[in-house]
Amino acid sequence: MTSIKEVARAAGVSTATVSRVLANKAFIRPETRERVLKAVAELKYRPNLLGRSLRSQRSARIGLVFSDIRNPFFAGLSRAVEDAAYEKGCSVLICNTDEDPRKEALYLDLLHDENVTGIIFSPTQQFSAQSAAYHTDIPMVAIDRYARNLRIDTVLLDNIAAASELAGHLIDGGYRRLGGLFGDASTTGQDRCRGFQEALRARGLEPLATRFVPARIDSGYAAAAIMLDGPEPPDGIFASNSLLAAGAFRAIRERNLHIPDDVALVGFDLTEWGEFVDPPITVIIQPMEEIGCTATDLLFQRIAEPSRPAQQVTLKGKLLVRGSSAPR
Amino acid sequence: MTSIKEVARAAGVSTATVSRVLANKAFIRPETRERVLKAVAELKYRPNLLGRSLRSQRSARIGLVFSDIRNPFFAGLSRAVEDAAYEKGCSVLICNTDEDPRKEALYLDLLHDENVTGIIFSPTQQFSAQSAAYHTDIPMVAIDRYARNLRIDTVLLDNIAAASELAGHLIDGGYRRLGGLFGDASTTGQDRCRGFQEALRARGLEPLATRFVPARIDSGYAAAAIMLDGPEPPDGIFASNSLLAAGAFRAIRERNLHIPDDVALVGFDLTEWGEFVDPPITVIIQPMEEIGCTATDLLFQRIAEPSRPAQQVTLKGKLLVRGSSAPR
């Protein structure tokens, strides 16, 4: 490990000069700069980020906290964030909470200890409820969900409008007895439920059932199974994310029901399975890339100007109509 | 940010003592320990990891380098690694190379600069070819692929055997004109091709075609399209990973061909789409969890004992027979 001292010695200057050359700061005599750069190259010197961060009290690392990287939505988001952050010379620490408030708290502490400069965060419902109590000096941006009572930058889908459009499409196609599946751990599940209900009521209908369950395939399956096996099975199922939709699909198929004749199915997010099944699934497409980039931008803006008023950026989803909701 | 100094002052001891109490090292008078712990709690002190790492020259961070977190296989792997690492108080830095050797080199440098204690690495073919030239003092474990000429711990599937079993199953089901799609960026693609060819030759057959393309849906689609539109279309397609299989599926469906009557399709890894399409896809299941855990274990072993001889752990895949390869 060659250090700045050895470079300084090799170039016949002080460590301060080396530091200045590397930071492209201050005025350095071109001749000196050359000598330093030559020494850097020859010794293959690479600055130690720990030393730098310790001294300057800022790191080039941000944290990304969400439920699970195996959820394609978050996987896509994390790529968008990583690419955007890398552009700015930042690396990203990814933390999976599994919607567990304890893990969430643990990881927020960890990120604090790691001296990240900022955090992009998809809070659980529980965090959101108690967020007023939470305090940190680390710049934070909420993504995909909001943190109630916490005045921080937020970027998310216009969930109520998107859900309302999706449910409206179903109703206007002639479906009447709609069951809704929603994630129980996020504000997003709540908002999409609201949009779902609004669309129904605007048309003089009531939902057959609205169920809040963990955003996992197995719980989507179980909840859909209960609906389908009940005394009054739905003629359409609205799933508030791709995992719940997958669970519902499995339950429908297991019962040899036909989509959409026996029961329609609509959800959120582009997935391979939603494209490949027959008929393919009608979904709201979220602009993942844009959500990730916007969040990263907002975070860097806040890092640069911590006292700036908090912004909320709301992005529009796009309805992709496919066979699973064909008009009856 | 309360530092160790303030804790020391509050407890009326030296910083050295605080450090020792927190490290659970040396013998400390119970009374002193209590005082220190009380001060720690009262001041909500959390050690600064930068200072610690800088001084002790070791961090509690490892790097994970692979092509793309959006590939479900790597997403699963990263969760297994993260969970195993977190058990040991380690955090994980994830780096996506997109199979680009330049990004790969960039990220390996970055991880070096970040002072990670170890790296779990899925090298590109190019890296593997030139790996003899690469040198680092950071403990490394290869995962899913191997680095030729580099004597490092490695954990991967028994790819030749798995591919051979999968291809053999196809042939024994009566399929004769087989086309193979393989990832062009990894040793894994090569090994699976070898197993594929061996199975054919052992039964006196030759492959109709073997194509090496980037492990992406679009390139799998394009390569399968060429096969299917050619003068001698295959009656079975062997895809060496789930992305290529998805591309092949899309090409098959677009041509209104029926699986498996017109053409069979087999691949690797459990995916939602592979389960939900009709008929579902026959695959080799890789023990993702175990691969990730084993790699993490090996890495920690090597960190503890750097001179230990390199191990190669080979895990068995499991054939899951489904409808896409039903005997003709």
Add this chain to the structure above:
DNA sequence: TTGTAAGCGTTATCAT
């Protein structure tokens, strides 16, 4: 334009 030196928060060494 460049050098000197202090200090970021920690741990390790050497005393005591």
Add this chain to the structure above:
DNA sequence: ATGATAACGCTTACAA
């Protein structure tokens, strides 16, 4: 059993 102190690698006033 505990305290002083140096050092990890770097940046940044302040001096020159």
